[in-house]
Amino acid sequence: MVWQSGTEFWSMGGYGLYVWGSFGVTGLGVALEVWLLRRGQRSLLNRLQRMQRWEAQ
Amino acid sequence: MNLYHYAAPATFYRLAGRWTPWFAWGAGLLTGIGLYISFFVAPTDFQQGEAYRIIFIHVPAAWMSMFIYLVMAFWCAIGLAFNTRLSFLMARALAPTGALFCFLALWTGALWGKPMWGAWWVWDARLTSQLILLFLYVGIMALWAAIDDPKRGDRAGALLILVGAVNVPIIYFSVKWWNTLHQGSSINLTKAPSMATIMLVGMLVMAIAAWLYTIAVALVRVRGLILERERHTDWAQEAMKALKEA
Amino acid sequence: MWRFLLTVIRRDLLLAARRKGDWLTSQFFFVMVVSMFPLGIGADPEQLRRVAGGVLWVAALLASLLSLQRLYADDHRDGSLEQMLLSPQPALILALGKAIAHWLIFGLPLLVIAPLLGLQFALPPDAIGTLVIALAIGTPVLSLLGGVGAALTLGLRGGGTLLTLLILPLYVPALIFGAGAVDGVLAGLGAEAQLSLLGAFMGLCLLLAPWVTGAALRVSVD
Numbered sequence: 001m002v003w004q005s006g007t008e009f010w011s012m013g014g015y016g017l018y019v020w021g022s023f024g025v026t027g028l029g030v031a032l033e034v035w036l037l038r039r040g041q042r043s044l045l046n047r048l049q050r051m052q053r054w055e056a057q
Numbered sequence: 058m059n060l061y062h063y064a065a066p067a068t069f070y071r072l073a074g075r076w077t078p079w080f081a082w083g084a085g086l087l088t089g090i091g092l093y094i095s096f097f098v099a100p101t102d103f104q105q106g107e108a109y110r111i112i113f114i115h116v117p118a119a120w121m122s123m124f125i126y127l128v129m130a131f132w133c134a135i136g137l138a139f140n141t142r143l144s145f146l147m148a149r150a151l152a153p154t155g156a157l158f159c160f161l162a163l164w165t166g167a168l169w170g171k172p173m174w175g176a177w178w179v180w181d182a183r184l185t186s187q188l189i190l191l192f193l194y195v196g197i198m199a200l201w202a203a204i205d206d207p208k209r210g211d212r213a214g215a216l217l218i219l220v221g222a223v224n225v226p227i228i229y230f231s232v233k234w235w236n237t238l239h240q241g242s243s244i245n246l247t248k249a250p251s252m253a254t255i256m257l258v259g260m261l262v263m264a265i266a267a268w269l270y271t272i273a274v275a276l277v278r279v280r281g282l283i284l285e286r287e288r289h290t291d292w293a294q295e296a297m298k299a300l301k302e303a
Numbered sequence: 304m305w306r307f308l309l310t311v312i313r314r315d316l317l318l319a320a321r322r323k324g325d326w327l328t329s330q331f332f333f334v335m336v337v338s339m340f341p342l343g344i345g346a347d348p349e350q351l352r353r354v355a356g357g358v359l360w361v362a363a364l365l366a367s368l369l370s371l372q373r374l375y376a377d378d379h380r381d382g383s384l385e386q387m388l389l390s391p392q393p394a395l396i397l398a399l400g401k402a403i404a405h406w407l408i409f410g411l412p413l414l415v416i417a418p419l420l421g422l423q424f425a426l427p428p429d430a431i432g433t434l435v436i437a438l439a440i441g442t443p444v445l446s447l448l449g450g451v452g453a454a455l456t457l458g459l460r461g462g463g464t465l466l467t468l469l470i471l472p473l474y475v476p477a478l479i480f481g482a483g484a485v486d487g488v489l490a491g492l493g494a495e496a497q498l499s500l501l502g503a504f505m506g507l508c509l510l511l512a513p514w515v516t517g518a519a520l521r522v523s524v525d
Contacts, residue, residue: 003097009096012107012108012110013101013106013107013108014106014107015106015107015108015172017168018108018111018168018169018171018172019107019108019110019111019168021168022111022114022115022164022165022168022169023111023114025161025164025165026114026118026161026164026165029157029160029161030157030270033153033154033157033274034274037274037277037278040281041277041281044281044284044285045284045297045300045301048284048285048288048297049297049301051288052288052294052297189472189475192468192471192472193472195468196468196469196472197469199465199468199469200455200456200465200469203456203459203460203461203462203465204459209522209523209525212518212522213455213519213522213523216451216455216515216518216519216522217451217455217469219515220448220451220473220511220515221472221473223507223511224472224473224476227476227504227507228472228475228476230476231475231476231479231480231500232475232479234479234500235479235483
């Protein structure tokens with residue numbers, strides 16, 4: 001094991017800000033993309049159905 | 058030929074739906090393993106301390122941003138040469154993820170650069186070309202957004218991507234050359250620290266995870282695009298009904 | 304084919320001669336942008352000399368984008384572009400002719416203006432000479448690559464801004480080699496390497512850009 005304690009793990013030998021800033025923003029970016037994708041799929045489905053109904057009239 | 062069968066939108070839509078979960082779960086699993094290696098297996102670097110752990114996302118993100126652009130160019134060339142509509146949709150589905158990885162490569166590069174070289178940003182050849190690659194991604198997506206006609210958008214975007222693909226190596230070369238003229242050898246970023254095998258393994262695992270993630274996201278996106286384009290066909294309307302019930 | 308090329312060029316030159324105000328705007332834009340820099344960064348001749356190459360080149364890029372917006376737009380609006388594309392002549396020749404005409408209208412005057420601005424930026428004579436040569440080799444790149452962007456963004460809303468987003472990153476090699484040539488002379492290193500690289504880039508653009516522009520025109524007009 002590399003780490004002796006939790007605090008040591010979080011401080012990353014004094015580079016905590018940089019390491020967690022990188023990994024955190026990457027996680028955020030990926031989460032954001034997945035969320036946008038899901039929302040986009042749902043709104044696309046609604047839009048297509050609305051268009052369908054409109055075209056059927 | 059069999060390939061044409063798979064290139065039919067209806068078939069591909071169904072296949073993509075079946076594949077997506079595998080890629081998504083694979084990406085999740087490998088990310089877990091990759092993170093475990095990056096934080097608990099890889100030892101502290103004797104030169105850079107713990108800060109070097111950023112490379113486990115920085116390098117895969119940089120690889121992916123460039124590779125996705127190449128894959129987009131490949132699909133665009135196929136699309137223009139053989140007039141396959143699905144190829145253009147693949148390029149469209151990949152671009153946002155490529156831009157995301159490009160941004161992440163720049164962001165993590167800055168956060169790695171600050172403790173290592175004492176500056177958030179240096180006009181190094183690789184960082185600068187990465188920035189210009191991000192500009193190219195932004196330009197392509199802006200062009201798609203501005204064109205309403207799908208067919209025109211597909212082809213115009215494809216031409217721009219291909220022009221960019223020819224230009225990227227020239228840009229990289231010119232920036233590298235400019236860099237050596239203006240900065241001399243004051244900052245030398247090409248000297249990579251000797252890499253332990255476990256670091257390489259961690260990076261590769263993360264890169265494969267990023268790959269699987271990209272494929273999963275692109276497949277979901279391409280399904281949406283197919284549905285939108287094919288909304289007048291019977292199978293697409295049935296697929297919509299099935300999705301609505303789910 | 305040659306006759307078609309010449310017809311395209313002559314037509315654009317005649318149209319430009321009739322609407323003088325139109326094409327002079329981008330030249331004045333160039334002069335104004337360059338003149339803003341000493342006001343912004345201070346009038347120290349040493350400092351001005353150091354940034355002159357870059358400032359003049361960036362201003363040239365921006366000015367070219369300003370003039371490129373209308374490269375195909377007017378012909379598109381009155382329908383003549385469609386007519387020309389329907390003619391049996393290849394679209395590549397049309398694109399090449401348009402790029403040459405644009406260079407004659409936009410690039411050539413820059414070569415005349417640039418030395419005067421170089422003097423304002425305290426450039427020595429040999430650097431001014433290199434600046435003019437670099438612009439002579441580099442401005443065709445702006446017309447050729449810009450033509451691709453103008454054809455892709457034809458008739459789109461916000462076409463001008465979009466054109467900038469698409470084309471500015473592609474201009475990077477021309478900017479680096481062009482401005483680098485001036486810096487090379489100032490540093491006493493000579494400019495042969497930069498100028499030959501710029502020439503190679505121009506050759507590549509000359510080979511590929513009209514072809515892509517022609518394809519883009521067909522995509523945009525159909």
